[in-house]
Amino acid sequence: TPPSAPGSVSQLRECVGRIVQFAKQNEVAVLIIGHVTKEGAIAGPRVVEHMVDTVLYFESDPASRYTMIRSVKNRFGASGEMGVFAMTEDGFRQIKNPSAIFLSRESSSQPGSIVTAAWEGSRPLLVEIQALVADGNSSYPKRLATGMDQNRLSLLLAVLQRHGDIALGPEDVFVNVVGGLRIQETAADLPALLAIVSSFRNIACDEQLISFGEVGLAGEIRPVRFGTERIAAAAKQGFTRAIVAASNVPKKLPKGIEVCPVRRVSEAVELVF
Numbered sequence: 001t002p003p004s005a006p007g008s009v010s011q012l013r014e015c016v017g018r019i020v021q022f023a024k025q026n027e028v029a030v031l032i033i034g035h036v037t038k039e040g041a042i043a044g045p046r047v048v049e050h051m052v053d054t055v056l057y058f059e060s061d062p063a064s065r066y067t068m069i070r071s072v073k074n075r076f077g078a079s080g081e082m083g084v085f086a087m088t089e090d091g092f093r094q095i096k097n098p099s100a101i102f103l104s105r106e107s108s109s110q111p112g113s114i115v116t117a118a119w120e121g122s123r124p125l126l127v128e129i130q131a132l133v134a135d136g137n138s139s140y141p142k143r144l145a146t147g148m149d150q151n152r153l154s155l156l157l158a159v160l161q162r163h164g165d166i167a168l169g170p171e172d173v174f175v176n177v178v179g180g181l182r183i184q185e186t187a188a189d190l191p192a193l194l195a196i197v198s199s200f201r202n203i204a205c206d207e208q209l210i211s212f213g214e215v216g217l218a219g220e221i222r223p224v225r226f227g228t229e230r231i232a233a234a235a236k237q238g239f240t241r242a243i244v245a246a247s248n249v250p251k252k253l254p255k256g257i258e259v260c261p262v263r264r265v266s267e268a269v270e271l272v273f
Contacts, residue, residue: 009045016051049073066095066179071121081121098125112199115210115239116191117230118183124226124233126210128178129188131195136172147177148188156193156215163219163265166197187224189215190243193265194272203273210234211243211268219265223247231259243268 004011016032023030032052035043042049049055055073060066069083084095112131117124129147136142145153153175161167175192177183190213198205212230214222224230227248234242235254246261253259262268 007044009047012045013047013051016048020051067092068181078122082125109204109207111202111204112195114191114195114198114205115234116183116188116212117210117234118181118187118212119185119224119226119230124230125181126233126237127181127183129191129195130176130178131192131199132172132174132176133168133196133200134172134174136170141168141170142172142174144173145175147181148175148183148192152186152189153192155217156189156196159215159217159219159265160193160196164193164197164269165266166200166269168196168200171200185224186214186222187212187230189213190221190245190262190268194243194268197269197273201273205272206241208238208240209243209272210239210241211272213243213245213248213262213268215265221245221262221264221268231257243271 004014019030019032022028032048034048036057037043042055052073053075054071057070057072059068059070065086067085067087069085071077071079071081073079074081082098084098085092086095087093112133113128115126115128118127119125143150143153143157153173157168157173161169173196175195177188191211193215194205194211210231212224212227214224216222221244223245227244228250231242231244231248231250232254235257238256240257242257242259243262244259246263249259249261260271262271
């Protein structure tokens with residue numbers, strides 16, 4: 001066959017196919033390193049992703065000393081796994097307790113801060129969510145979310161106004177997930193909402209409080225997956241109280257933690273404040 005153009009689909013398929021065949025026949029591990037685009041996706045044809053067994057993404061923040069390696073495809077295991085590493089003079093060093101770096105307990109006694117249990121891959125990860133409600137100086141209040149979906153923040157504010165009797169129309173609202181982590185699940189709805197109310201009322205949440213749950217448009221608190229594992233992870237970290245959806249209350253509670261079920265947004269706000 002005539003030679004293909006560099007970087008074409010046929011050339012990549014043939015080259016990667018031979019590399020995979022060599023790895024299988026010789027039972028060795030082969031790492032294929034590729035570039036990513038500005039959006040964070042692998043550059044070039046995606047045929048390589050379909051041919052390999054595992055796809056790993058390096059995620060790093062220039063302002064942070066930590067690097068996260070996330071698996072987006074794993075043919076022989078669970079996808080979505082995440083490893084946290086720190087760059088030292090001896091190379092990458094594994095962080096065995098990632099929750100420790102995402103829990104900035106220095107601000108836990110201040111209004112607008114609460115801890116949630118996010119699910120990363122096959123394990124829970126405790127992270128702190130911060131919110132700031134400030135007086136708006138213009139007719140167009142700001143709604144800025146870092147680490148969670150921007151549209152989700154607008155949804156939470158609308159639900160809070162309709163079903164929590166708390167109107168934040170002229171106020172600027174900012175929400176941040178500490179540590180540069182991005183939460184892509186709805187379990188952060190309830191803690192983000194509680195952090196917003198905490199900042200608005202200038203009342204700090206309990207330092208030993210953890211919360212997670214999805215907030216529906218009708219003001220209901222919906223359960224999320226792996227609720228028992230999240231509560232157990234919080235208990236191991238020393239948290240003594242959890243506010244979760246009623247369906248997430250485990251039949252057998254872990255020692256040292258009190259689980260408070262809530263069904264409505266108004267119940268959660270009244271219970272915390």
